[in-house]
Amino acid sequence: MKFSLPSFGKSSLVGLDIGSSSVKAVEISTKSRDKGFEIKSLGQAALASEAIVQGAFLNSSAIVDSIREAVEAGKISSTDVAAAVSGHSVIVKRVNLPLMTREELEDQIQWEGEQYIPFDVNEVNLDFQILGSNEEEGQMDVLLVAAKKDLIDDYVQVIREAGLNPVAIDVAGFAVQNAFEMNYEQDPEAVTALVNIGAQVVNINVLRNGSPAFTRDIMTGGAQYTEEIQKALSISYQEAERIKLGGTPGEDGRVQDVIPQEVEQAVRNVSDTVIGEISRSLDFFAATSADARITRVLLSGGGAKISGFVSTFAQRTGLESDLLNPLAHMLPSKGFDAQYLENMGPLLPVAIGLASRRLDG
Numbered sequence: 001m002k003f004s005l006p007s008f009g010k011s012s013l014v015g016l017d018i019g020s021s022s023v024k025a026v027e028i029s030t031k032s033r034d035k036g037f038e039i040k041s042l043g044q045a046a047l048a049s050e051a052i053v054q055g056a057f058l059n060s061s062a063i064v065d066s067i068r069e070a071v072e073a074g075k076i077s078s079t080d081v082a083a084a085v086s087g088h089s090v091i092v093k094r095v096n097l098p099l100m101t102r103e104e105l106e107d108q109i110q111w112e113g114e115q116y117i118p119f120d121v122n123e124v125n126l127d128f129q130i131l132g133s134n135e136e137e138g139q140m141d142v143l144l145v146a147a148k149k150d151l152i153d154d155y156v157q158v159i160r161e162a163g164l165n166p167v168a169i170d171v172a173g174f175a176v177q178n179a180f181e182m183n184y185e186q187d188p189e190a191v192t193a194l195v196n197i198g199a200q201v202v203n204i205n206v207l208r209n210g211s212p213a214f215t216r217d218i219m220t221g222g223a224q225y226t227e228e229i230q231k232a233l234s235i236s237y238q239e240a241e242r243i244k245l246g247g248t249p250g251e252d253g254r255v256q257d258v259i260p261q262e263v264e265q266a267v268r269n270v271s272d273t274v275i276g277e278i279s280r281s282l283d284f285f286a287a288t289s290a291d292a293r294i295t296r297v298l299l300s301g302g303g304a305k306i307s308g309f310v311s312t313f314a315q316r317t318g319l320e321s322d323l324l325n326p327l328a329h330m331l332p333s334k335g336f337d338a339q340y341l342e343n344m345g346p347l348l349p350v351a352i353g354l355a356s357r358r359l360d361g
Helices: 060-073 102-116 149-161 172-183 223-233 237-244 260-288 309-317 338-347 349-355
Strands: 014-018 022-032 036-046 080-085 090-098 124-134 139-148 165-171 191-197 202-208 211-218 296-300 321-323
Touching: 014 060, 014 149, 014 349, 022 060, 022 349, 036 060, 036 338, 060 149, 080 149, 080 172, 080 349, 090 102, 090 211, 102 124, 102 139, 124 149, 139 149, 139 165, 139 211, 149 165, 165 172, 165 349, 172 191, 172 202, 172 211, 172 349, 191 260, 202 260, 211 260, 223 237, 223 260, 260 309, 296 309, 296 338, 309 321
Parallel strands: 014 080, 080 165, 191 296, 296 321
Antiparallel strands: 014 022, 022 036, 090 139, 124 139, 191 202, 202 211
16 A cells, blocks of 8 residues: 545545444535536444544444444445554654655665664654746655554554555545645645544644645544543443533433533633644754744544634634635535534544545556
């Protein structure tokens, strides 16, 4: 399996976002970037809370069941899918190398990987993208991507066991970038930070001149909110999840006497931690890129939907911040409730970005 940087084409795949709290499957129809896209099918299924922990697959059968459930819920007929990986087993490095042809770099990629990737190169899948070159200086910018083969094998296995065909494995941060480029006008002067807050992983991808200038995955996320609410109220994980999402108490009524301040304090504590982690990464980028100032942050994922998170993030960081809308350039899609799509939007950048990949990309 090969990685790929964001691409766009007429032939699309099913975008399969296997998160640690849910599985989302999206199929879109595209004609051209300018004419927008239409959602053909969309399905989602919850995933057992400990099926995936810190990126490790601990309950493959539960993951397979959730993939099948998401595909069935979305009435998805296609079997060719693209999925995305992230976490500690994935490394993305932007490096400066001597000028050479793509063919020459392909021959040397293993050796280059040994210099920059903190894994045994025999245990990873390597890919690269040439971002630009300076012929006068004889140098070129290259993005190196590596993921442990064991991680890739886990994804391939559950996808195949679910009866699907894994055509491509991408990087979650690149999939979010693809969704961003589909839906927003590109300003070459802007430096945009895309921050996707999943249940257990935060993907950060800072774009400069249309290319990733800084990427980082942080092992934290929306699941911390659920855990803190669970501890504060002494309730089950499922009940805490419902409260986090603004749902109703459990049928047994155990959470009917919830004191709002307790929930608010738990949410505030986690937001402080998550925002602090993200802010430190963005500060590191700023400190190592003196001539590049982040002009805006676009947030996505379930964590970004927490009440007040976006405004708190903007206040704490001093950066222009908003929710990323992966449906901004979407054409009217028959069979989908507009309110449902609006609510789901922040959860879909990875799946939509994957679904828009070229089949031959």
